[in-house]
Amino acid sequence: MLELKNLQKTFAKGTVNEHIALDGIDFTLNDEDFVTILGSNGAGKSTLFNAITGAFWPDKGAVVLDGENITYLPEFKRAQKIGILFQDPMKGTAPDMTIAENLALAYTRGHRFPMARALQKRDTEYLRERLSGFGMGLEDRMKMKVGLLSGGQRQAMTLLMATVANPKLLLLDEHTAALDPATAQKVLAITVQIVKEQHLPTMMITHNMQSALALGNRTMMMECGKIILDIAGEERRNMQVEDLLKRYSGRQGKKLDNDRMLLSE
């Protein structure tokens, strides 16, 4: 369970460029939750993720994961419990290392004896098996350098790397936005499958309203560093993209110039 308590973050405080990125976020992600997050650019979605992963610290408030306050824990220490995927497929893998080496690194997650052999047969077999479940043919190329793979293949690999060590939280920051529609569908399908199998509490940022409502069990919307909408259950089931849009602009108290803009990918 992830609890965010009154998270606040202001960038460039005291200058003309002052920007309130997080404005008192209170949020609880339950263990069975798969929440999709919507919001325009600059709404604070990625900032929220950064505060959770520790890329920077919030000015105020607390991040509590499974009862442990991790607000000021170094990034690499909390990474053991948090898997994250970014939009850029290049970010999550080491291009000059082989598929097997990349996966082994993620699988052992720093708790292997430093002088032990990095690639152990049993691990490699297990990882190969997991890869074969993706149906991308990656399992036959374990010794290939990751830099030679396509974006979709790299993102699928990164997904496995982020989840293989059984984290307590999965963060997806528009992880299919840079992929072609067919590959994006495939990576999304793999995502859903992994989340289901491992019962992973998941937060997914997306700009696609359709999939925001179709995937997961909960949807929230951010604007100006605040959560302006948080729906689940009946309310969410009855929600249409059109309603969502109306609600969006309604809560903002201003009509968007072009609602259609938000509907497209």
Place this chain on the structure above:
Amino acid sequence: MTLFLGSLQLGLMYGLLAMGVFISFRILNTPDLTAEGSFTLGVAVSAMVTLAGAPYLGLLAAFLCGMAAGGVTGLLQTKVGIHPILAGILTMSGLYTINLAVMGASSNVSLIGKETLFQQLFAKLAPLPKDIVKLMVGAVLALLVLGLLIWFFKTHLGLCIRATGNNEAMVRSSSINASGMKIMGLAVSNGCIALSGAIVAQYQGYADISSGIGILVVGLASVIIGEAVFGRRSVTLGLVSAIVGSVLYRIIISLALSSNVFPTYFLKLISAVIVAVALSIPTLKGELNKARIRREGRNRA
């Protein structure tokens, strides 16, 4: 023949330097200028410990001191966030004083007539010619360190260091301490470089405060020549090619110097030119390729 034998001896001993440079330059992906100071540190420590009567311990002490020097550069890079090149320059500059202090405030220490490990082995392996013994020492040391490094970069720790040089963001999100890995990598790199200086000092029979000047270029030249022969593939192959490159470099240099075209003091300029030319090849190839495309395109039009 003597020319070739001498190149082989030196090439193997400087092969340790080449492997150290390979670690920082190719694996960690940072040009580390600490090398200039840590090589001399190895020379100085090895000479002084040999003078005290323990030539083998001199090698070990040099290796550890080199690691410490690399560690300092690593700390400056990661914990205080100084630019990698500047961090190396700072350590190198500071080491100049430390090296002088190690050598008892003198810029030159002679080991002539002292019990270096070569002298001890000449006596022990008496019937063998001295040149063969020297070659054996170089080969054993280079192969030993090569074997250890190949093993090291296949361990979990080694893999983490490689990943840090390759994609730091990914390493941090895999719960690996990227700063720690950089420090560790630079320590191992400079340990090897100092060890190279240590054995060279005992081989040539003196320590000199200026031994390290231009040594990074020598290491880079070796790495690049090795890559020209073997290509850039795995880390294991990279380490092997660093040693081979070091030997080839020595042969090239001794040929250039023995041809009497260049006086000895041209050494560093020749090294620098080799590195500059080798590093510019990919760009030049690209430009030539562009010129060809343009020419053919015009002809067709």
